[in-house]
Amino acid sequence: MAQTQSGAAGLLSLPALLHRNATQYGSAPAYREKEFGIWQSWTWAETEKEIEALALGLLNLGVNEGDFVAIIGRNRPSLYWSMVAAQSVGAIPVPLYQDAVAEEMAYVLGHCGARFVIVGDQEQADKVIEVQDQLHQFEHLVYLDPRGMRKYEHSHLHQYSHVQDQGRAAHDENINELERRRAKLDYDSTCVMLYTSGTTGRPKGVVLSNRNVIETSRNSAAFDNLTKGEDVLSYLPMAWVGDFIFSVGQAYWCGFCVNCPESADTMMTDLREIGPTYFFAPPRVFETQLTNVMIRMEDAGALKRRMFHHYLAHAKKVGGRILDGKPVGLWDRIKYAIGNALVYGPLKDTLGLGRVRVGYTAGEAIGPEIFEFYRSLGINLKQLYGQTEATVFITVQPDGQVRADTVGVPAQDVEIKVGDTGEIFYRSPGTFVEYYKNPESTASTKDPEGWVATGDAGFFEEETGHLRIIDRAKDVGKLANGAMFAPKYVENKLKFYPDILEAVLFGDGRDHCVAFINIDLVAVGNWAERNNIAYASYQELAGHPKVLSSIQSHVEAVNRSVAEDAMLSGCQIHRFVVLHKELDADDGEMTRTRKVRRRIVEEKYADIIAALYDGSERISTTTEVTYEDGRKGSISATLELRDAAVVPVTPQRMAAE
Amino acid sequence: MLDQAEGFVTADGRKIGGVVMEMKNITLRFGGVVAIKDISFDIREGEIRAIIGPNGAGKSSMLNVISGFYTPSEGEVWFRGKKRPPMRPYEVARQGIARTFQNIALFDGMSVLDNVMTGRLTQMKAGLFSQALWKGRAEKEEIANREMVERVIDFLEIQHIRKTPVSRLPYGLKKRVELARALAAQPKLLLLDEPMAGMNVEEKEDMCRFILDVNDEFGTTIALIEHDMGVVMDLSDRVVVMDYGKKIGDGPPDEVRSNPDVIDAYLGVAHD
Secondary structure, eight states, rough: OHHHHHHHTTTHHHHHHHHHHHHHTTTSEEEEEEETTEEEEEHHHHHHHHHHHHHHHEEEEETTTEEEEEESSSOOOOHHHHHHHHHHHEEEEEOTTTTHHHHHHHHHHHTTTTTEEESSSSHHHHHHHGGGGGGGGOOOEESSTTTTTTOOTTTEEEEEEHHHHHEEEETTHHHHHHHHHHHHHOOOOOEEEEEEESSSSSOOEEEEHHHHHEEEEEEEHHTOOOOTOEEEOSOOTSHHHHIIIIIIIHHHTTOOOOESSGGGHHHHHHHHHHHOOOEOHHHHHHHHHHHHHHHHHHSSSSHHHOOOOOOHHHHHHHHHHHHOOOOHHHHHHHHHHHHHHIIIIHHHHHHHHHHHHHEEEEEEEEHHHHHHHHHHHHHHEEEEEEEEGGTTTEOOOTTTTOOOOOOOOEEEEEEEEEOOSSSEEEEEOOOOOOEOOOOHHHHHHBTTOOOEEEEEEEEOOTOOOEEEEETTTOOEEEOOTTTTOOOOHHHHHHHTTTTEEEOOOOOOOOEEEEEEEEOOOHHHHHHHHHHHOOSSSHHHHOHHHHHHHHHHHHHHHHHHHHHHHHTTGGOEEEEEEEEEOEEEGGGBBTHHHHHHOOOHHHHHTTHHHHHHHHSSSEEEEEEEEOTTTEEEEEEEEEEEEEOOOOOOOOOOSSSOO | OOOOOOOOOOOOOOESSSEEEEEEEEEEETTEEOOOOOOEEEETTTEEEEEEETTTSSSHHHHHHTTTTOOOOOEEEEETTEEEEOOHHHHHHTTEEEEESSSOOOOSSSBBHHHHHTTTTTOOOHHHHHHHHHHHHHHHHHHHHHHHHHHHHHHOOGGGGGGGGGGGSSSHHHHHHHHHHHTTTSEEEEEETTTTOOHHOOOOOOOHHHHHHHHHHHHOOOEEEEEEEHHHHHHOOOOEEEEEEEEEEEEEEHHHHHHHHHHHHHHHHOOO
């Protein structure tokens, strides 16, 4: 293939790939963004010019090689260009989570010593300005959207387009320097630095080289036969490694088009309009979509509803098998084709997934029913297992071998071993260079031979060779009677119910397990509306007796299902509480990627946990909350603690390990 | 400070220009009821001017006089150096004055986009025939107007509801759509009748931001009525205070706040 040949010919950095794309596919669209109600687009040739102008402008501002350039904002072409422009001048782009509060940003900006920050709008600019006194190395701020910025003092503040204009004006003076710096970039230069959200402690800066990013992009693109004809929708945080690989790494390697939505709220409409061919979403997005569809079908006419459920039942029976290329009877195929015309096709279009060739979900376990639902419609949804330190890919599911409970086989060039404790280790070309300014952590994560500890416990299934993840290795514990305690396993089963948003299980070192549950306001609110249940607040709805009863029935169903697994039957939930507030990243209870910080939740709600174990029926508690703008307040509530029926199991020692 | 037409510079560095609109000894009667009694004040280019007062003070009537909906029983309205004759509301709109309403007055069955497009009606010149054929001038006009409307939609961050029928929107968003429609007319003077009534704190903060941004980005002069004193004092450059149809105070927020008559009107005072 032409690509692999040119890959050998010195395509060792993103700017080099950009130049190849601009030369070879100059007139093909590289970026689209919906603005003013219309999709604006830029070809690869135009993109190269834009990036070059910005790079020259950055030189003009005095960006040195090795400087860190922080980038904060929602997914927009201009911010993606900033990353490549920063790399072109030998600087290191550091994308940050845009919803981080100012103090979180202060830590990251201070840790990498960013001299330059490029932000999307006034909101982000304000946060940086708020903490700039703590940042000794910070010098210049570049903003994209001038709205509201006019009155700011502009000696260290620059509008993006002006930086580009100055770059163009100073073209002749700076172009030689730019070319010199671009030519110096090789496989070992740093491509990007990404901060891991960190379920424990401070975020760590993961340094990824061009080798990491380009090799990984090449391997993964080949695995799924990605071409320059793909369309992706970029809506996941730019600071997340997944978005960097899909919207930058693979996009530059393959030369496909990156589409940016108009705003976060229009994501679903934009998804429908673009109809991506390659789609990535965390399970949460798929869950929300499914919940919305089901809620809307409840409002449809009787005929439509019956047709919908009839054909969905058929799809459930044969859809997955057809997708996997397994034998299916002729009549079933004909019926599936009719269903496709009447239900599946229109439904996929509504979901914006009508053109999807390859879809991935990762980050959390996805509910088997949700997973099967999408697959039965003929959407090739697959799972992968990865982390920032591996430049995403550790294992992936090949076409035709997709299952809900495994994460697939090792990706190309990735070696995996399972340690004595059940922890998974890997070694690959995508293995990160180091944690920035943190040699201890680097050493404790990556051994001298290049093996990286994932912190996840899992095992390879004997018959298929697929990897199965049980839980975070450090979260796996033992109950007082010695039975295995794997909270994630039970929590995921709970979260598969649409009205449960989040669940946290406790029980390490105790006699039995108890759980915290967060209701899903959309699903439960809708249910309340249908059943004429009035409520004034989240807290009131969460404490409603009918809600509690329905949650209790879910908990008991999960208990029955957990009891079937001999290894984990001890993890049944004996008592639970529905929390009066949603666990929130602003309160530090979750990471920005919405993973529960177990220890913090355990400390913060120690009184509730104690009450769950001492058998009391109610507890009054006061909880501190942080608002989006950083102000603090508190809410108090009296919570009802409920017992759940458990299936008796004969106490059994762990047989396997 | 108010004597000459040159204007002044506010604390945050905005330039306030000369007088745009002047109300001279306005009195408004409905039969025997005197709603406004001999009030004079002016509105200057680029400023945010608030009209406050307790319930029934005559604030909305005042706004209706400015917008030309009511013709004052006595007194004169001067706009841009000319005395304004009694006018129909659409003629006032053509002069560059747009408004929002206390009780939302949108077209319920129409989408947000169509509602905002109606704000451009006064700018459309193509005839019925040309509109029906959708050729030439009508098409060009529509595209130009749509572009303007899209800028407003972008500005007020309502892209996600562009195609949603207004009747399905929550209250706070309806208010924002109304503001969008008023802005689409590219007014020189924008009248807001209780833009924040019935909103929660977050919606209020958003609305404040938008009002300040409108004033800042487009240089639009804004006159607003509002009950929330905190909002008024933060937003406005100058405040007129009304009580029982009379003007009891006029000046910058700090000055008005310490005016004893104003304090009496708001807190009540023992009358013998």
